[in-house]
Amino acid sequence: MKRSFIIGSLIFLILIIPPIRIYMESMMIIHMLVQLPLLIVVGWCIGEYIENKYPKLFELINGNGVSGIIIFVAITMFWMLPRTLDEALTFPIYEIFKFISLPLAGFLLKDSWRKIKAFGRIFIYLNYLSMFGLMGWLYLDSPIQICNNYLLEQQKTLGWGFIFITALMVLYVLQSVFTDQSEEE
Amino acid sequence: MKKKLRNIILISFSIVLSFCLFYFGTDGFQAYTAESARIYRLMEEKPFFPNVTLEDSKERVYEFTEFEGKYAVLTFIYTSCTDVCPQLEMNLAEVYKQIPSELLGEEIMFLSISFDPDRDDPKTLEKYQHFFSSDGETWRMARINNEEQLSSLLDEFGVIVLPDGEGGFTHNSAFYFVGRDGELLDVMDYKKTDEAAVKIMDTLQNDMEG
Numbered sequence: 001m002k003r004s005f006i007i008g009s010l011i012f013l014i015l016i017i018p019p020i021r022i023y024m025e026s027m028m029i030i031h032m033l034v035q036l037p038l039l040i041v042v043g044w045c046i047g048e049y050i051e052n053k054y055p056k057l058f059e060l061i062n063g064n065g066v067s068g069i070i071i072f073v074a075i076t077m078f079w080m081l082p083r084t085l086d087e088a089l090t091f092p093i094y095e096i097f098k099f100i101s102l103p104l105a106g107f108l109l110k111d112s113w114r115k116i117k118a119f120g121r122i123f124i125y126l127n128y129l130s131m132f133g134l135m136g137w138l139y140l141d142s143p144i145q146i147c148n149n150y151l152l153e154q155q156k157t158l159g160w161g162f163i164f165i166t167a168l169m170v171l172y173v174l175q176s177v178f179t180d181q182s183e184e185e
Numbered sequence: 186m187k188k189k190l191r192n193i194i195l196i197s198f199s200i201v202l203s204f205c206l207f208y209f210g211t212d213g214f215q216a217y218t219a220e221s222a223r224i225y226r227l228m229e230e231k232p233f234f235p236n237v238t239l240e241d242s243k244e245r246v247y248e249f250t251e252f253e254g255k256y257a258v259l260t261f262i263y264t265s266c267t268d269v270c271p272q273l274e275m276n277l278a279e280v281y282k283q284i285p286s287e288l289l290g291e292e293i294m295f296l297s298i299s300f301d302p303d304r305d306d307p308k309t310l311e312k313y314q315h316f317f318s319s320d321g322e323t324w325r326m327a328r329i330n331n332e333e334q335l336s337s338l339l340d341e342f343g344v345i346v347l348p349d350g351e352g353g354f355t356h357n358s359a360f361y362f363v364g365r366d367g368e369l370l371d372v373m374d375y376k377k378t379d380e381a382a383v384k385i386m387d388t389l390q391n392d393m394e395g
Contacts, residue, residue, distance in 0.1 A: 070200060
């Protein structure tokens with residue numbers, strides 16, 4: 001379990017190296033769909049380690065997992081606002097907050113995901129599926145540049161990225177629906 | 186029972202926290218894009234026009250303080266621009282036409298500032314101003330030759346200019362309304378020309394009466 005802690009910290013350190021950070025943020029799609037998710041992964045890995053080391057802690061701060069998942073949804077939605085991505089490039093305080101809040105979101109998700117059971121998981125999954133679809137549509141369809149720091153072209157690429165993820169998520173739903181049925185028969 | 190209570194407290198706390206995150210992150214649910222946030226911030230800060238040296242289409246060189254004591258309506262442009270700048274200037278011409286001519290040059294100046302001094306020399310600017318029937322006097326077009334001054338102005342007024350890799354630029358556009366002492370009074374939507382003209386006239390009238 002110590003391994004997940006090391007992996008998490010290592011990813012975090014790599015992401016924080018200035019040239020890598022600046023390179024990733026220079027492309028909108030990598031900023032949104034690689035850097036941000038990786039920061040969540042960092043939190044998830046560290047959460048796994050803490051969960052084993054101090055099992056009581058999560059009991060205290062994240063009783064039945066609902067509060068954790070609410071914070072997780074809020075933080076991830078916050079970083080999907082067109083504004084925040086832009087501000088992270090302009091204001092260091094947003095950038096610092098990004099590197100703290102997203103690992104925290106992953107950290108809480110790790111514990112909540114275990115606790116919220118199947119119904120909660122399906123709810124969250126479908127919530128993100130529709131949200132990603134909406135984001136893809138927003139970025140593809142917008143005739144104007146939404147972000148000041150990224151060109152229209154980059155915005156379109158990100159839109160396709162979101163559509164791609166949504167398509168994968170839909171495929172996953174279909175696949176799991178059909179496999180479940182075949183198992184029952 | 187105790188556990189249940191704690192869960193309720195935790196959930197309420199997380200909802201309040203999420204609300205705060207969005208409330209402060211969007212300036213009270215007002216600014217969802219960086220552009221709206223930029224205008225909101227400018228209105229809070231009310232920056233002053235930094236002292237820059239302008240060179241206009243008639244090859245006159247002067248400082249911005251030349252306009253001290255007069256209101257000014259500014260736009261930031263570059264003449265090789267094919268999409269938003271002509272629209273921006275066309276709309277500025279609409280506003281310009283709505284201002285009574287006796288006030289032009291006396292109480293208020295119109296000024297289009299180029300952020301592409303390499304290509305926009307006085308000759309180019311002069312050609313450009315004909316398209317919008319700008320007279321070069323009450324509505325001037327000028328470039329800022331000093332790079333440092335230019336970037337400090339763009340910075341102060343929150344104009345972000347990105348080279349698009351094909352010799353052009355992408356930039357945010359608006360009308361900037363500057364007061365007699367060089368203070369930024371308002372950043373107006375360049376698509377709403379009538380609204381902008383009304384606002385300018387109201388300010389002028391209030392000022393001249395008071």
